[in-house]
Amino acid sequence: MNIKSYINLYELLALDPATREENRAFGLTHVMLKNKPAEQLLAWVEKHQEKLRKPLLADTFSSYLYRVTFLLVMVAFAFGLLSGVALLSYHGDEPVNVIYFMAVTIVLPIFTMLLTFFAMLRARSAENVLIHLSPAFWMEKIMGFLPGRVQEQIQGLKLNPLLTNWIIIKRSQIIVLFFSLGLLLSLLGVIVTKDIAFSWSTTLHISPELFHSFLHTVAFPWREFVPSAVPSLELIEQSQYFRLGDTLDEEMIAHAPQLGEWWKFLACSTLFYAIFLRFWICILASFGLKNAIKQSLFTLYGTTQLLREINEPIITTHADKSEKVFLSEDGNYGQIVNRLDASYDGIQGWAIPHDTLLVLGERMKVIAPAHYEVGGANTLEEDTEIVFKSHGEIVLFVKAWEPPTMDFVDYLSELTGKVDKVIVVPIGTAENDYEASAKEIDVWENKLFGIGDRKVWLKRSGTDAVGREVENAES
Numbered sequence: 049m050n051i052k053s054y055i056n057l058y059e060l061l062a063l064d065p066a067t068r069e070e071n072r073a074f075g076l077t078h079v080m081l082k083n084k085p086a087e088q089l090l091a092w093v094e095k096h097q098e099k100l101r102k103p104l105l106a107d108t109f110s111s112y113l114y115r116v117t118f119l120l121v122m123v124a125f126a127f128g129l130l131s132g133v134a135l136l137s138y139h140g141d142e143p144v145n146v147i148y149f150m151a152v153t154i155v156l157p158i159f160t161m162l163l164t165f166f167a168m169l170r171a172r173s174a175e176n177v178l179i180h181l182s183p184a185f186w187m188e189k190i191m192g193f194l195p196g197r198v199q200e201q202i203q204g205l206k207l208n209p210l211l212t213n214w215i216i217i218k219r220s221q222i223i224v225l226f227f228s229l230g231l232l233l234s235l236l237g238v239i240v241t242k243d244i245a246f247s248w249s250t251t252l253h254i255s256p257e258l259f260h261s262f263l264h265t266v267a268f269p270w271r272e273f274v275p276s277a278v279p280s281l282e283l284i285e286q287s288q289y290f291r292l293g294d295t296l297d298e299e300m301i302a303h304a305p306q307l308g309e310w311w312k313f314l315a316c317s318t319l320f321y322a323i324f325l326r327f328w329i330c331i332l333a334s335f336g337l338k339n340a341i342k343q344s345l346f347t348l349y350g351t352t353q354l355l356r357e358i359n360e361p362i363i364t365t366h367a368d369k370s371e372k373v374f375l376s377e378d379g380n381y382g383q384i385v386n387r388l389d390a391s392y393d394g395i396q397g398w399a400i401p402h403d404t405l406l407v408l409g410e411r412m413k414v415i416a417p418a419h420y421e422v423g424g425a426n427t428l429e430e431d432t433e434i435v436f437k438s439h440g441e442i443v444l445f446v447k448a449w450e451p452p453t454m455d456f457v458d459y460l461s462e463l464t465g466k467v468d469k470v471i472v473v474p475i476g477t478a479e480n481d482y483e484a485s486a487k488e489i490d491v492w493e494n495k496l497f498g499i500g501d502r503k504v505w506l507k508r509s510g511t512d513a514v515g516r517e518v519e520n521a522e523s
Contacts, residue, residue: 049090051113052106054211054341054348056093059106061350065099068357069478073403075358076410085355086342092358117219124223128230136238143247143289146310153231153318154266160224161329164217168336171213208344211337218333225330228322235318239311246310247289256285267313269320277312361410381497383505385471391415393440393467398456399424400445400475408445408475408482416443423459435462441469448474448484452495464503472496473507 066074074092081088097104135149207215238244248259260281264271267278279287287307345351395416397405405419420434442463446456464470474492476484489508496506 049086049338049341051211051215051341052110053090053093054344055106055109056097056100056104057089057345057351058348059100060093060096061348061354063099064350065096067478069404069407071354071357072361072410073407076406077403082359086345088355088358089345089351092354113215117222120219120223121226124227125230128227129234132231132234133238136235136244143245143287143307145289146246146248146314147250149235149314150317153228153314153322157228157322157326161325164221164329167213167217168333171217171336171340172210208347211340211344214333214337214340218330218337221326221330221333225323225326228318228326231322232315232318235311235315243308244311245307247287247307248284249289256281256288260284263313266317270316274312274316277316279310279313283309381493381506383496383502384508385505386508388412388414388443388471388473388507392443394418394420394438394442395445396420396422396434396442397445398422398459399447405445411482414443423455431459432462435459435466438463438467440467441471442467443471443473445473445475446492448476448488448492451491457499460499460504461501464501467503469503469505471505471507
Protein backbone atom coordinates (compact mmCIF):
# COMPACT_ATOMS: atom_id res chain seq x y z
CA MET A 49 0.00 0.00 0.00
CA ASN A 50 1.52 3.30 -1.11
CA ILE A 51 0.60 6.83 -2.07
CA LYS A 52 -0.07 5.72 -5.66
CA SER A 53 -2.96 3.54 -4.50
CA TYR A 54 -4.54 6.51 -2.73
CA ILE A 55 -4.26 8.81 -5.75
CA ASN A 56 -5.49 6.14 -8.19
CA LEU A 57 -8.56 5.59 -6.00
CA TYR A 58 -9.03 9.36 -5.81
CA GLU A 59 -9.13 9.56 -9.62
CA LEU A 60 -11.25 6.47 -10.15
CA LEU A 61 -13.92 7.61 -7.70
CA ALA A 62 -14.20 10.84 -9.66
CA LEU A 63 -14.33 8.86 -12.92
CA ASP A 64 -16.94 6.34 -11.62
CA PRO A 65 -15.85 3.55 -13.99
CA ALA A 66 -18.26 0.79 -12.88
CA THR A 67 -22.01 0.35 -12.45
CA ARG A 68 -23.76 -0.81 -9.28
CA GLU A 69 -24.08 -4.31 -10.71
CA GLU A 70 -20.44 -4.46 -11.75
CA ASN A 71 -19.31 -3.42 -8.29
CA ARG A 72 -21.49 -6.06 -6.66
CA ALA A 73 -20.13 -8.65 -9.10
CA PHE A 74 -16.65 -7.60 -8.04
CA GLY A 75 -17.60 -8.22 -4.42
CA LEU A 76 -18.95 -11.66 -5.22
CA THR A 77 -15.78 -12.62 -7.08
CA HIS A 78 -13.58 -11.42 -4.20
CA VAL A 79 -15.40 -12.99 -1.27
CA MET A 80 -12.10 -13.61 0.54
CA LEU A 81 -11.76 -9.84 0.97
CA LYS A 82 -15.27 -9.25 2.34
CA ASN A 83 -14.14 -8.23 5.83
CA LYS A 84 -11.05 -6.39 4.59
CA PRO A 85 -12.32 -3.07 3.17
CA ALA A 86 -8.85 -1.62 2.51
CA GLU A 87 -7.83 -4.70 0.53
CA GLN A 88 -11.14 -4.54 -1.34
CA LEU A 89 -10.47 -0.96 -2.38
CA LEU A 90 -6.94 -1.77 -3.53
CA ALA A 91 -8.14 -4.77 -5.55
CA TRP A 92 -10.90 -2.63 -7.10
CA VAL A 93 -8.32 0.02 -8.03
CA GLU A 94 -6.09 -2.61 -9.63
CA LYS A 95 -8.99 -3.91 -11.72
CA HIS A 96 -10.04 -0.49 -13.07
CA GLN A 97 -6.65 1.23 -13.18
CA GLU A 98 -6.31 0.84 -16.94
CA LYS A 99 -9.29 3.18 -17.38
CA LEU A 100 -7.29 6.13 -16.06
CA ARG A 101 -5.76 8.61 -18.45
CA LYS A 102 -2.03 8.33 -19.10
CA PRO A 103 0.29 9.51 -17.70
CA LEU A 104 -1.20 8.56 -14.36
CA LEU A 105 -1.51 11.36 -11.84
CA ALA A 106 -0.16 8.93 -9.25
CA ASP A 107 3.03 8.41 -11.27
CA THR A 108 3.42 12.14 -11.82
CA PHE A 109 2.99 12.92 -8.12
CA SER A 110 5.30 10.09 -6.99
CA SER A 111 7.96 11.18 -9.45
CA TYR A 112 7.71 14.77 -8.20
CA LEU A 113 7.86 13.57 -4.59
CA TYR A 114 10.93 11.46 -5.34
CA ARG A 115 12.80 14.25 -7.11
CA VAL A 116 12.13 16.79 -4.36
CA THR A 117 13.09 14.29 -1.65
CA PHE A 118 16.27 13.33 -3.49
CA LEU A 119 17.26 16.97 -3.84
CA LEU A 120 16.62 17.66 -0.15
CA VAL A 121 18.55 14.52 0.85
CA MET A 122 21.57 15.59 -1.21
CA VAL A 123 21.44 19.08 0.30
CA ALA A 124 21.22 17.63 3.82
CA PHE A 125 24.09 15.20 3.16
CA ALA A 126 26.31 18.00 1.85
CA PHE A 127 25.34 20.19 4.79
CA GLY A 128 26.24 17.34 7.15
CA LEU A 129 29.65 16.99 5.52
CA LEU A 130 30.37 20.71 5.76
CA SER A 131 29.09 20.88 9.34
CA GLY A 132 31.31 17.97 10.35
CA VAL A 133 34.35 19.52 8.75
CA ALA A 134 33.62 22.84 10.46
CA LEU A 135 33.15 21.21 13.87
CA LEU A 136 36.40 19.26 13.46
CA SER A 137 38.37 22.14 12.03
CA TYR A 138 41.89 21.94 13.52
CA HIS A 139 44.86 24.18 12.79
CA GLY A 140 47.20 23.09 15.58
CA ASP A 141 46.70 26.21 17.69
CA GLU A 142 44.16 24.64 20.03
CA PRO A 143 42.46 21.22 20.31
CA VAL A 144 39.00 20.42 18.93
CA ASN A 145 36.32 20.69 21.59
CA VAL A 146 34.33 17.43 21.64
CA ILE A 147 31.41 19.18 23.36
CA TYR A 148 30.40 20.84 20.08
CA PHE A 149 30.39 17.59 18.16
CA MET A 150 28.52 15.77 20.94
CA ALA A 151 25.86 18.46 20.91
CA VAL A 152 25.22 17.85 17.20
CA THR A 153 25.43 14.04 17.29
CA ILE A 154 23.77 13.30 20.66
CA VAL A 155 21.76 16.20 22.06
CA LEU A 156 20.28 17.47 18.78
CA PRO A 157 19.15 14.01 17.51
CA ILE A 158 17.48 13.15 20.84
CA PHE A 159 15.73 16.52 20.92
CA THR A 160 14.48 16.27 17.33
CA MET A 161 13.35 12.68 17.82
CA LEU A 162 11.27 13.75 20.82
CA LEU A 163 9.70 16.46 18.65
CA THR A 164 9.03 13.81 16.02
CA PHE A 165 7.20 11.62 18.51
CA PHE A 166 4.99 14.54 19.51
CA ALA A 167 4.39 15.32 15.83
CA MET A 168 3.33 11.70 15.26
CA LEU A 169 0.85 11.91 18.12
CA ARG A 170 -0.65 15.07 16.62
CA ALA A 171 -0.48 13.96 12.99
CA ARG A 172 -4.27 14.11 12.67
CA SER A 173 -4.24 17.85 13.24
CA ALA A 174 -4.21 19.92 10.06
CA GLU A 175 -2.54 22.84 11.90
CA ASN A 176 0.37 20.93 13.41
CA VAL A 177 3.07 23.39 14.54
CA LEU A 178 5.67 20.63 14.91
CA ILE A 179 5.09 19.52 11.31
CA HIS A 180 5.42 23.10 10.09
CA LEU A 181 8.81 23.37 11.81
CA SER A 182 10.18 20.66 9.53
CA PRO A 183 12.70 21.85 6.93
CA ALA A 184 11.11 19.49 4.43
CA PHE A 185 7.81 21.36 4.77
CA TRP A 186 9.29 24.77 3.99
CA MET A 187 11.69 23.58 1.30
CA GLU A 188 8.80 22.03 -0.60
CA LYS A 189 6.70 25.15 -0.15
CA ILE A 190 9.49 27.17 -1.72
CA MET A 191 9.85 24.70 -4.60
CA GLY A 192 6.09 24.80 -5.13
CA PHE A 193 6.42 28.41 -6.31
CA LEU A 194 8.82 27.43 -9.06
CA PRO A 195 7.26 27.29 -12.54
CA GLY A 196 6.81 23.91 -14.14
CA ARG A 197 4.30 21.64 -15.82
CA VAL A 198 4.43 19.09 -12.97
CA GLN A 199 3.32 21.68 -10.41
CA GLU A 200 0.35 22.52 -12.64
CA GLN A 201 -0.64 18.87 -12.95
CA ILE A 202 -0.68 18.17 -9.21
CA GLN A 203 -1.99 21.56 -8.13
CA GLY A 204 -5.58 20.35 -7.94
CA LEU A 205 -4.74 17.24 -5.94
CA LYS A 206 -6.10 17.53 -2.39
CA LEU A 207 -4.50 15.15 0.09
CA ASN A 208 -5.92 14.25 3.46
CA PRO A 209 -4.13 16.33 6.18
CA LEU A 210 -3.29 13.12 8.06
CA LEU A 211 -1.58 11.74 4.96
CA THR A 212 0.23 15.01 4.24
CA ASN A 213 1.58 15.19 7.78
CA TRP A 214 2.90 11.64 7.71
CA ILE A 215 4.57 12.23 4.34
CA ILE A 216 6.40 15.23 5.83
CA ILE A 217 7.31 13.26 8.98
CA LYS A 218 8.84 10.40 7.02
CA ARG A 219 10.69 12.62 4.58
CA SER A 220 12.06 14.72 7.44
CA GLN A 221 13.52 11.62 9.08
CA ILE A 222 15.17 10.54 5.83
CA ILE A 223 16.65 14.03 5.35
CA VAL A 224 18.04 14.19 8.90
CA LEU A 225 19.37 10.64 8.58
CA PHE A 226 21.48 11.64 5.57
CA PHE A 227 22.63 14.74 7.42
CA SER A 228 23.95 12.42 10.15
CA LEU A 229 25.60 10.19 7.57
CA GLY A 230 27.39 13.28 6.29
CA LEU A 231 28.60 14.03 9.83
CA LEU A 232 29.93 10.49 10.27
CA LEU A 233 31.67 10.54 6.90
CA SER A 234 33.30 13.88 7.67
CA LEU A 235 34.51 12.55 11.04
CA LEU A 236 36.08 9.48 9.48
CA GLY A 237 37.53 11.52 6.64
CA VAL A 238 39.13 14.10 8.95
CA ILE A 239 40.49 11.40 11.28
CA VAL A 240 42.14 9.60 8.37
CA THR A 241 43.62 12.72 6.77
CA LYS A 242 44.58 14.75 9.84
CA ASP A 243 46.23 14.25 13.21
CA ILE A 244 43.65 15.86 15.52
CA ALA A 245 43.98 16.54 19.22
CA PHE A 246 40.61 16.47 20.98
CA SER A 247 39.74 18.10 24.27
CA TRP A 248 36.74 19.10 26.28
CA SER A 249 36.11 22.53 27.67
CA THR A 250 33.14 24.23 29.29
CA THR A 251 32.50 27.24 31.48
CA LEU A 252 30.33 25.08 33.76
CA HIS A 253 32.03 23.73 36.87
CA ILE A 254 32.16 20.07 35.85
CA SER A 255 34.81 17.83 37.33
CA PRO A 256 36.53 15.11 35.28
CA GLU A 257 34.89 12.48 37.51
CA LEU A 258 31.41 13.84 36.86
CA PHE A 259 32.09 14.13 33.12
CA HIS A 260 33.41 10.57 33.07
CA SER A 261 30.25 9.31 34.78
CA PHE A 262 28.13 11.16 32.23
CA LEU A 263 30.05 9.74 29.25
CA HIS A 264 29.93 6.25 30.78
CA THR A 265 26.14 6.53 30.84
CA VAL A 266 25.97 7.91 27.31
CA ALA A 267 28.07 4.98 26.07
CA PHE A 268 25.86 2.29 27.57
CA PRO A 269 24.74 0.92 24.14
CA TRP A 270 28.28 -0.03 23.10
CA ARG A 271 30.47 0.04 26.22
CA GLU A 272 30.24 -3.75 26.64
CA PHE A 273 31.05 -4.43 22.99
CA VAL A 274 33.58 -1.67 22.24
CA PRO A 275 35.13 -0.70 25.60
CA SER A 276 37.89 1.25 23.87
CA ALA A 277 35.22 3.66 22.59
CA VAL A 278 34.49 4.80 26.17
CA PRO A 279 36.84 7.61 27.32
CA SER A 280 38.71 6.66 30.48
CA LEU A 281 38.96 8.96 33.49
CA GLU A 282 42.65 9.40 32.73
CA LEU A 283 41.92 10.52 29.16
CA ILE A 284 39.27 12.93 30.38
CA GLU A 285 41.67 14.47 32.91
CA GLN A 286 44.43 14.79 30.31
CA SER A 287 42.16 16.37 27.69
CA GLN A 288 40.47 19.02 29.83
CA TYR A 289 41.31 22.36 28.26
CA PHE A 290 41.30 25.81 29.85
CA ARG A 291 41.51 29.04 27.84
CA LEU A 292 44.12 30.80 29.94
CA GLY A 293 46.38 32.03 27.18
CA ASP A 294 47.56 31.59 23.64
CA THR A 295 49.65 28.51 24.36
CA LEU A 296 48.57 24.99 25.23
CA ASP A 297 49.22 23.44 28.59
CA GLU A 298 52.55 21.57 28.54
CA GLU A 299 50.97 18.49 30.12
CA MET A 300 48.35 18.39 27.35
CA ILE A 301 51.10 18.64 24.76
CA ALA A 302 52.92 15.76 26.44
CA HIS A 303 49.81 13.57 26.11
CA ALA A 304 48.95 14.67 22.56
CA PRO A 305 49.06 11.12 21.10
CA GLN A 306 46.35 10.01 23.54
CA LEU A 307 44.04 12.95 22.81
CA GLY A 308 43.17 11.56 19.39
CA GLU A 309 41.46 8.52 21.01
CA TRP A 310 38.31 10.57 21.43
CA TRP A 311 37.33 9.85 17.82
CA LYS A 312 36.16 6.32 18.71
CA PHE A 313 33.63 7.69 21.21
CA LEU A 314 32.47 10.34 18.75
CA ALA A 315 32.09 7.79 15.96
CA CYS A 316 30.06 5.40 18.15
CA SER A 317 27.92 8.28 19.42
CA THR A 318 27.15 9.33 15.86
CA LEU A 319 26.40 5.76 14.79
CA PHE A 320 24.01 5.06 17.66
CA TYR A 321 22.25 8.33 18.48
CA ALA A 322 22.30 10.10 15.12
CA ILE A 323 22.03 7.14 12.73
CA PHE A 324 20.81 3.94 14.42
CA LEU A 325 18.00 5.55 16.43
CA ARG A 326 17.06 7.75 13.48
CA PHE A 327 16.86 4.69 11.26
CA TRP A 328 14.29 3.13 13.60
CA ILE A 329 12.36 6.38 13.66
CA CYS A 330 12.28 6.16 9.86
CA ILE A 331 10.91 2.61 10.12
CA LEU A 332 8.26 3.81 12.56
CA ALA A 333 7.40 6.69 10.23
CA SER A 334 7.04 4.23 7.34
CA PHE A 335 4.51 2.21 9.31
CA GLY A 336 2.73 5.40 10.29
CA LEU A 337 2.57 6.54 6.66
CA LYS A 338 1.24 3.17 5.56
CA ASN A 339 -1.47 3.30 8.22
CA ALA A 340 -2.27 6.90 7.26
CA ILE A 341 -2.73 5.87 3.62
CA LYS A 342 -5.04 3.07 4.73
CA GLN A 343 -7.14 5.43 6.87
CA SER A 344 -7.17 8.12 4.19
CA LEU A 345 -8.67 5.72 1.65
CA PHE A 346 -11.90 5.73 3.63
CA THR A 347 -12.06 9.53 3.77
CA LEU A 348 -12.22 9.97 0.01
CA TYR A 349 -15.57 11.10 -1.31
CA GLY A 350 -17.40 8.08 -2.72
CA THR A 351 -15.51 5.38 -0.82
CA THR A 352 -18.41 4.61 1.53
CA GLN A 353 -20.83 4.27 -1.39
CA LEU A 354 -18.38 2.06 -3.30
CA LEU A 355 -17.91 -0.31 -0.35
CA ARG A 356 -21.68 -0.46 0.08
CA GLU A 357 -22.14 -1.42 -3.57
CA ILE A 358 -19.41 -4.05 -3.31
CA ASN A 359 -20.63 -5.70 -0.12
CA GLU A 360 -24.39 -5.24 0.07
CA PRO A 361 -26.73 -7.42 -2.02
CA ILE A 362 -28.88 -5.72 -4.61
CA ILE A 363 -32.40 -5.75 -3.21
CA THR A 364 -35.11 -7.23 -5.39
CA THR A 365 -38.60 -8.61 -4.80
CA HIS A 366 -40.14 -11.94 -5.62
CA ALA A 367 -43.68 -13.24 -5.69
CA ASP A 368 -44.29 -15.16 -2.48
CA LYS A 369 -45.75 -18.19 -4.20
CA SER A 370 -44.77 -21.77 -4.68
CA GLU A 371 -43.59 -22.89 -8.09
CA LYS A 372 -46.56 -23.20 -10.41
CA VAL A 373 -47.00 -25.22 -13.56
CA PHE A 374 -49.15 -23.66 -16.28
CA LEU A 375 -50.82 -26.18 -18.49
CA SER A 376 -51.47 -25.34 -22.07
CA GLU A 377 -55.15 -25.52 -22.97
CA ASP A 378 -55.18 -22.69 -25.48
CA GLY A 379 -51.97 -23.19 -27.42
CA ASN A 380 -49.72 -21.38 -24.94
CA TYR A 381 -46.45 -22.86 -23.74
CA GLY A 382 -47.32 -25.25 -20.96
CA GLN A 383 -44.00 -25.50 -19.08
CA ILE A 384 -43.95 -22.25 -17.14
CA VAL A 385 -42.52 -21.55 -13.68
CA ASN A 386 -43.35 -18.44 -11.72
CA ARG A 387 -40.75 -18.71 -8.93
CA LEU A 388 -37.30 -20.26 -8.95
CA ASP A 389 -36.15 -22.70 -6.31
CA ALA A 390 -33.46 -21.72 -3.82
CA SER A 391 -30.73 -23.81 -5.44
CA TYR A 392 -29.87 -25.50 -8.69
CA ASP A 393 -27.03 -27.63 -9.99
CA GLY A 394 -25.72 -24.87 -12.23
CA ILE A 395 -26.31 -21.36 -13.51
CA GLN A 396 -25.47 -20.49 -17.12
CA GLY A 397 -25.85 -17.35 -19.18
CA TRP A 398 -26.12 -17.07 -22.94
CA ALA A 399 -23.52 -14.39 -23.79
CA ILE A 400 -23.76 -13.15 -20.19
CA PRO A 401 -20.43 -12.72 -18.31
CA HIS A 402 -19.60 -14.78 -15.26
CA ASP A 403 -19.62 -11.74 -12.93
CA THR A 404 -23.11 -10.75 -14.08
CA LEU A 405 -24.33 -14.30 -13.43
CA LEU A 406 -23.18 -13.98 -9.83
CA VAL A 407 -25.20 -10.78 -9.44
CA LEU A 408 -28.26 -12.31 -11.09
CA GLY A 409 -28.09 -15.36 -8.84
CA GLU A 410 -27.91 -13.16 -5.78
CA ARG A 411 -30.75 -10.90 -6.91
CA MET A 412 -33.03 -13.88 -7.50
CA LYS A 413 -31.84 -15.65 -4.36
CA VAL A 414 -30.61 -18.65 -6.27
CA ILE A 415 -27.39 -20.45 -5.46
CA ALA A 416 -25.47 -22.93 -7.55
CA PRO A 417 -22.03 -24.55 -7.32
CA ALA A 418 -21.07 -23.53 -10.87
CA HIS A 419 -21.56 -20.45 -13.06
CA TYR A 420 -20.70 -20.53 -16.77
CA GLU A 421 -20.95 -18.11 -19.66
CA VAL A 422 -21.98 -19.92 -22.84
CA GLY A 423 -22.46 -18.79 -26.40
CA GLY A 424 -21.27 -15.31 -27.33
CA ALA A 425 -17.49 -15.34 -27.73
CA ASN A 426 -17.17 -18.96 -26.61
CA THR A 427 -16.00 -21.54 -29.10
CA LEU A 428 -17.99 -24.68 -29.83
CA GLU A 429 -15.38 -26.70 -27.97
CA GLU A 430 -15.74 -24.52 -24.87
CA ASP A 431 -19.54 -24.84 -24.91
CA THR A 432 -19.30 -28.58 -25.41
CA GLU A 433 -17.00 -28.86 -22.43
CA ILE A 434 -19.49 -26.90 -20.29
CA VAL A 435 -22.31 -29.21 -21.43
CA PHE A 436 -20.16 -32.19 -20.46
CA LYS A 437 -19.77 -30.75 -16.93
CA SER A 438 -23.49 -30.00 -16.58
CA HIS A 439 -25.97 -32.21 -14.73
CA GLY A 440 -29.26 -32.09 -12.84
CA GLU A 441 -31.31 -28.89 -13.08
CA ILE A 442 -29.83 -25.83 -14.82
CA VAL A 443 -30.93 -22.18 -14.82
CA LEU A 444 -30.13 -20.60 -18.19
CA PHE A 445 -30.27 -16.78 -18.28
CA VAL A 446 -30.84 -15.18 -21.68
CA LYS A 447 -31.08 -11.57 -22.83
CA ALA A 448 -34.79 -10.97 -23.32
CA TRP A 449 -34.30 -8.23 -25.90
CA GLU A 450 -32.28 -10.52 -28.18
CA PRO A 451 -34.47 -13.03 -30.10
CA PRO A 452 -33.39 -16.69 -29.91
CA THR A 453 -30.87 -17.69 -32.57
CA MET A 454 -30.15 -21.05 -34.12
CA ASP A 455 -26.89 -21.22 -32.17
CA PHE A 456 -28.90 -20.95 -28.97
CA VAL A 457 -31.36 -23.63 -30.11
CA ASP A 458 -28.48 -25.96 -30.99
CA TYR A 459 -26.83 -25.41 -27.61
CA LEU A 460 -30.14 -25.90 -25.77
CA SER A 461 -30.68 -29.17 -27.59
CA GLU A 462 -27.20 -30.34 -26.67
CA LEU A 463 -27.69 -29.28 -23.04
CA THR A 464 -31.06 -31.04 -22.59
CA GLY A 465 -29.43 -34.23 -23.80
CA LYS A 466 -27.16 -34.11 -20.76
CA VAL A 467 -29.26 -32.63 -17.92
CA ASP A 468 -32.67 -33.33 -16.37
CA LYS A 469 -34.19 -29.87 -16.60
CA VAL A 470 -33.38 -26.45 -18.06
CA ILE A 471 -35.19 -23.30 -16.89
CA VAL A 472 -34.80 -20.48 -19.38
CA VAL A 473 -34.92 -17.09 -17.62
CA PRO A 474 -35.17 -14.03 -19.91
CA ILE A 475 -33.72 -10.91 -18.25
CA GLY A 476 -33.86 -7.23 -19.10
CA THR A 477 -31.12 -4.63 -18.96
CA ALA A 478 -29.35 -3.56 -15.78
CA GLU A 479 -30.96 -0.12 -16.10
CA ASN A 480 -34.39 -1.81 -15.80
CA ASP A 481 -33.27 -3.94 -12.84
CA TYR A 482 -33.05 -6.94 -15.18
CA GLU A 483 -36.84 -7.01 -15.57
CA ALA A 484 -37.95 -8.25 -18.99
CA SER A 485 -41.12 -6.96 -20.61
CA ALA A 486 -44.10 -9.21 -21.34
CA LYS A 487 -43.61 -8.81 -25.09
CA GLU A 488 -39.99 -9.88 -24.86
CA ILE A 489 -40.90 -12.95 -22.85
CA ASP A 490 -43.66 -13.80 -25.35
CA VAL A 491 -41.03 -14.03 -28.10
CA TRP A 492 -39.08 -16.58 -26.07
CA GLU A 493 -42.22 -18.46 -25.10
CA ASN A 494 -43.21 -18.87 -28.74
CA LYS A 495 -39.74 -20.12 -29.61
CA LEU A 496 -39.68 -22.66 -26.79
CA PHE A 497 -43.19 -23.77 -27.75
CA GLY A 498 -41.87 -24.46 -31.24
CA ILE A 499 -38.95 -26.49 -29.88
CA GLY A 500 -41.31 -28.67 -27.86
CA ASP A 501 -38.72 -30.12 -25.49
CA ARG A 502 -40.29 -31.44 -22.26
CA LYS A 503 -37.06 -30.68 -20.34
CA VAL A 504 -37.16 -26.98 -21.15
CA TRP A 505 -39.12 -24.63 -18.89
CA LEU A 506 -39.66 -20.88 -19.06
CA LYS A 507 -39.56 -18.47 -16.14
CA ARG A 508 -42.28 -15.80 -16.22
CA SER A 509 -43.28 -13.23 -13.59
CA GLY A 510 -46.32 -13.88 -11.43
CA THR A 511 -48.31 -10.94 -12.83
CA ASP A 512 -47.45 -11.94 -16.37
CA ALA A 513 -49.04 -15.34 -15.89
CA VAL A 514 -52.27 -14.29 -14.20
CA GLY A 515 -55.33 -16.00 -15.64
CA ARG A 516 -53.35 -18.94 -17.05
CA GLU A 517 -52.13 -20.79 -13.95
CA VAL A 518 -53.58 -24.01 -12.68
CA GLU A 519 -52.38 -25.67 -9.51
CA ASN A 520 -50.53 -28.97 -9.91
CA ALA A 521 -53.20 -30.65 -7.87
CA GLU A 522 -55.96 -29.58 -10.26
CA SER A 523 -54.06 -30.90 -13.25
